[in-house]
Amino acid sequence: MGVQVLKEIIRISEYQGKAVEDLDYEVVERKGKGHPDYIADAIAEEVSVELSKWYLKHFSCILHHNVDKVLVVGGQSWRTFGKGEVVQPIRIIVSGRATTEVTDKGERITVPIGPLVINAAKRWLNKNIHMLNVEKDVIIDYRIGRGAAELERLVKTGIPLANDTSLGIGYAPLSTTEKLTLSVEEELSAKCGSKGWEFLGEDIKVMSLRKGKNINITVAAAIIAQYTSSLEEYREHKEKIKEEVYKIADKIVEGNVEVFVNTADDMTDKTGKGLYLVVTGTSAEHGDDGATGRGNRANGLITPLRPMSLEATAGKNPVSHVGKIYNVLAFQLANEIYSRIPKIREVYVTILSQIGKPINKPQILAISILPEDKASFANMKYEAEEIANQFLSPEYFKKMTDDIVNGRVRLF
């Protein structure tokens, strides 16, 4: 692809709006790893990674698959102070498509898709939802459409073709409210199950609203019934969470922060029925459903007031599925530009594929840069273009695929 072609593809302009921080208000959300939507994303991705590794091991290349439709059907449980029990398991249905039969030099090889899916899902749950008894409280099922491939016919060399007309969007840097939202969930989540924090489940949702300089952080955090013997103790747990969030905020924000924890609680009901008590750490245990693609975007956040792609990144194959790799590219390119070019206030990246065309030949790769006050956009343009050029190289995509398969890229 010559320079001329790239010129037509890459469009770099000066951003016309205000920086997010300068806007009157911001709304930012993060669904934590015990949230049903996050679980659906995580299992979709885990299955994709497992499949990719299996393909790589057996055929030295990643074959076509797309398992970006995982459904988490909530179960049923009862909880009271000090105890509780799942009475109807969480049901997880992994659906999508994969190459399930491969002909290699006349030999027909069947992919052990079932055990692979089940293993991947269980391993993730075991590792990440510490109070969940996977073998008893979860049913893993799958509906993977079958596909066949002849290894000889696969074009292994060259750059893959885009499998869809799809859009990736990214930006840098995170605003303070965004950093805060992400940190609150990640730091709280890291404590789950640790000493003194046995009561904290992984289902933590953080919603931040900045109005002017004031930030309201609403945290919905699942409290483990087994570690909460009374309404009083429940209240203490909430206090502890609140204090922790204030501590986290202190490190990040200068302005006025107000923290709300489990605001829907009915703190007058001594039976605990009106509280956010769980047995397993996730609200999926008592009816909350989840689905892939309904949670965080590729930077870990939901930022409705920013440009944002609707594509699910989780579960898609990391080679040719532009709905995944273009979103990763967009965030990585934005970060690269922001970190390498001085005096940038904000940068947005938008990339749109052309179905059937090489993935490094999108319809458009648009970059919008908002310089800091008094900095000149003109000087930034050429540098940004150069960086963008590098991102459209086959080497970049190869490395990204490799990074995704090895879990080195945030996807949700």
Added chain:
Amino acid sequence: MGVQVLKEIIRISEYQGKAVEDLDYEVVERKGKGHPDYIADAIAEEVSVELSKWYLKHFSCILHHNVDKVLVVGGQSWRTFGKGEVVQPIRIIVSGRATTEVTDKGERITVPIGPLVINAAKRWLNKNIHMLNVEKDVIIDYRIGRGAAELERLVKTGIPLANDTSLGIGYAPLSTTEKLTLSVEEELSAKCGSKGWEFLGEDIKVMSLRKGKNINITVAAAIIAQYTSSLEEYREHKEKIKEEVYKIADKIVEGNVEVFVNTADDMTDKTGKGLYLVVTGTSAEHGDDGATGRGNRANGLITPLRPMSLEATAGKNPVSHVGKIYNVLAFQLANEIYSRIPKIREVYVTILSQIGKPINKPQILAISILPEDKASFANMKYEAEEIANQFLSPEYFKKMTDDIVNGRVRLF
């Protein structure tokens, strides 16, 4: 709620960015009614409407439910010129929660949830996907979590409480590219199955990219195999679609439009394997999965470069589920402001709930107005505030619920 309170909630400001039309580029997408994601949305909503009507008929109020997690698992089919067949049905799993048992004056009434779900799904499919043989090619299943209610304890008067911390976003008016994208799908879709258009399936996806004044419209349209006897005829069908899109565009756009139809087709393969042929009108027949909330937003479009809510509107109860009603409100309020106040170029509405608080008492209702050149924002502010005040009245929400249940509101 006094005026003072509303003052704190409603924030009206001048929009700080450029109008979308003035931006360098735009990307707009619409998934047509045969797209698996649309099907998942439509069935979720149909089930919610059906449930709402059942509750209204029996108890004069809409009880709690949320069926916003419908999964469409793709089937398997073979297609060639002139014929084809589904060999593995599409499987539709309706999941969510509903009030399934109601105690009314001591009598226990069971909601016929199963037949109701099945009926609603089949009816929609029968009515909307004209070549689909629902009784043979689709399996409808459901996993609805059970819930019980005592009618006496339900607070029937007063304004409902928000069931979640959730965000609604809307704007007005549509840009030309947006109007075009919507019209193309809707006008093509209206022709499906009509005389001369028997070959056109409802699975139509439109993706528009505007660069400056030029708009590229990429249409992926499912072509019915039974009405396509040869590669030549397939080519004619594509031509016919292309011409039609140009006609539609002529009515809406003045600039340069280029139309692409089924660009991934391999037009050299005479067996038809590389073409977008279908038997039923939807790609769900051969493996494409769909899920509620993964398709169009409440104005019928996916507009990644505009502020956009990730919430699914489909399937949620139309009384208290803010993820649904706040998105409807945001678009309706934006449209109302735009149509009633002169000289507005663009208006954006953002509304964030407070879980457990009355739905007409959000955390924030923010309105950003971009006046036309030379028009003054100051004059618009008070009028917008007044309109916003009306939208936060119980009457507005009651009417909206009523409109949703009667199918008078676009949701996706």
Added chain:
Amino acid sequence: MGVQVLKEIIRISEYQGKAVEDLDYEVVERKGKGHPDYIADAIAEEVSVELSKWYLKHFSCILHHNVDKVLVVGGQSWRTFGKGEVVQPIRIIVSGRATTEVTDKGERITVPIGPLVINAAKRWLNKNIHMLNVEKDVIIDYRIGRGAAELERLVKTGIPLANDTSLGIGYAPLSTTEKLTLSVEEELSAKCGSKGWEFLGEDIKVMSLRKGKNINITVAAAIIAQYTSSLEEYREHKEKIKEEVYKIADKIVEGNVEVFVNTADDMTDKTGKGLYLVVTGTSAEHGDDGATGRGNRANGLITPLRPMSLEATAGKNPVSHVGKIYNVLAFQLANEIYSRIPKIREVYVTILSQIGKPINKPQILAISILPEDKASFANMKYEAEEIANQFLSPEYFKKMTDDIVNGRVRLF
């Protein structure tokens, strides 16, 4: 197969026991066509027939399949006098194996197994359970293991090989109690839905106990709630059934008959909760499960005091699955011997296959004849042997397969 070989296979002996009619007591049962086990049998067989016809149409031979594991999972319904409703559908899972892909002269043909299964099941239900709304109150699902065949490699000529080591058992004639049991169900069943009998559902189970000369007939008959406005009318329905059974008995039995209808009813409960009321005609609507092979044997009866095969006949392929065809053969051969050879009181046929051997070369074909008083067994032996020889001919098996596929053979 020479005469010598047949001599070793066919063993004809004089029966050593008493005739069933002379025994002190008899117990005979028949599950009617609305019974969940019967439904499971009927759908299994319907699917096998449909598949067989499809194979015959496309390849002129019946390919391997075995769908003899159908599970009917009961639903949930509420019933009261005059009305009722299914609230959770009956779920029918068709499981087994079939040839789903066939290579014929290089072309790969996929069997539309899903639609075929669904169609077959729905058609049978629509035709046979008159009050059941199949589209609303039933979910048909399937789990058919896939199999591939290369048409060229199939041995189309010659006699098929037994696919299992399996036993068939038959006898003739029916005893009076057996005739009575069969007639009661069949004649009642024939009335379902007809004028004056709208109240009668197809789920009719007849259990007869003969002690000496007295026969107790216990009939469990599902009564349609919609046609039963009161406890009084329910009582009248039961009376009507009882009278009808007495009429039927009068034609068949000379001894003392006593008829009991729905003996578990609580006739004191005016709400109808303790009665056998249904909405659809089958108890599967409120929880009764059914499974293939758990109901009637190949003569339509369960006769625990007679020799009896445990093999399910329903759903197995009618070409090589000895569990099916040997049971048909055993009953047909017994009937043939009984009708052609005079003065036989009873005849029993037992046939055991040898897996992998031609189906007309069983391990043993044993015939036990009980002559009438004073008749001589010696004269019967050679004639019976001759008839048996004819039944081991390829022509007999071909005709049987043909008869089964065309529904001319009773299987349950």
Added chain:
Amino acid sequence: MGVQVLKEIIRISEYQGKAVEDLDYEVVERKGKGHPDYIADAIAEEVSVELSKWYLKHFSCILHHNVDKVLVVGGQSWRTFGKGEVVQPIRIIVSGRATTEVTDKGERITVPIGPLVINAAKRWLNKNIHMLNVEKDVIIDYRIGRGAAELERLVKTGIPLANDTSLGIGYAPLSTTEKLTLSVEEELSAKCGSKGWEFLGEDIKVMSLRKGKNINITVAAAIIAQYTSSLEEYREHKEKIKEEVYKIADKIVEGNVEVFVNTADDMTDKTGKGLYLVVTGTSAEHGDDGATGRGNRANGLITPLRPMSLEATAGKNPVSHVGKIYNVLAFQLANEIYSRIPKIREVYVTILSQIGKPINKPQILAISILPEDKASFANMKYEAEEIANQFLSPEYFKKMTDDIVNGRVRLF
């Protein structure tokens, strides 16, 4: 129940036929514990036992349940010498009904039915199918109809009422062929996985045909691929099994025994495709389905030439479900009579319930005794009647229930 009533119920007569051993031929079958039908029985029963224990622990009585419809849907695997893999898991669907909600003194207690079912099934599989990786190669699902009970209303005292019109049949003693058939499976099965027998899977089916004095034993034994490196080794495994069966036979039979192992094998195919190789020890891994009630009767055998009940014993509640307890009673009573009364050649027991009547008040309890040559039936009659009387006491049923729950009774 007075003596008079019992007189009408208990009928004792002299058996009119020949002893089984004197018949010309016998056919006896046993499905081993790795057979899909056995697995379905075992899991059904394990779930019932687990439920019973749960009810006993929480309410001191066993509540209503019936889970006698378990379906084992075969998976898919590939096998070759030395290795193999499950590619599609075995799916086990536990269906039936249970009391899932209990009101006790106003408190509503929910039975953790899901985890309980899953646990019971997994534990049995883990313990009994030694090469099966339950967590990876099996999906356990369930469809248990819900039921509610108010503890106060349950009649805890007194004898339970029969829930159905159902028949139990038993006899004693086992014939030599029967003993042999049972021993072959049990002794082989006991070796599975032990030193030197790692190659032997639990799916062992034994079919015996006695013609006169000669017994043909056909053994179908699953051979573990991972412990079979070549066709030669496979042959050795078969030889080893054959020798073992001859050894077992030597201890039991005096006549001529011939043993056949895996007779359907294609021993000329060096790829191993035509052999009975498995990865997990059960043929359910590659497509063989199983269902409760389709395997062994309550004495562990299928004896088609003997009187035999069709009722599944597995999974039914051990308190009031006569389909279960009457079969246990019939075999236990036959054994008791046989062991306590000298000079009995054979004894048959038949017992038929009356739905809604106390379980110790059947319609008939018939006992047929065949005395040894020259022994007098007359002397036996009164003793048998006395024993039968004891079996119709509440104490007997209580003890039987207790024995079943504690696994002290053979059921299949």
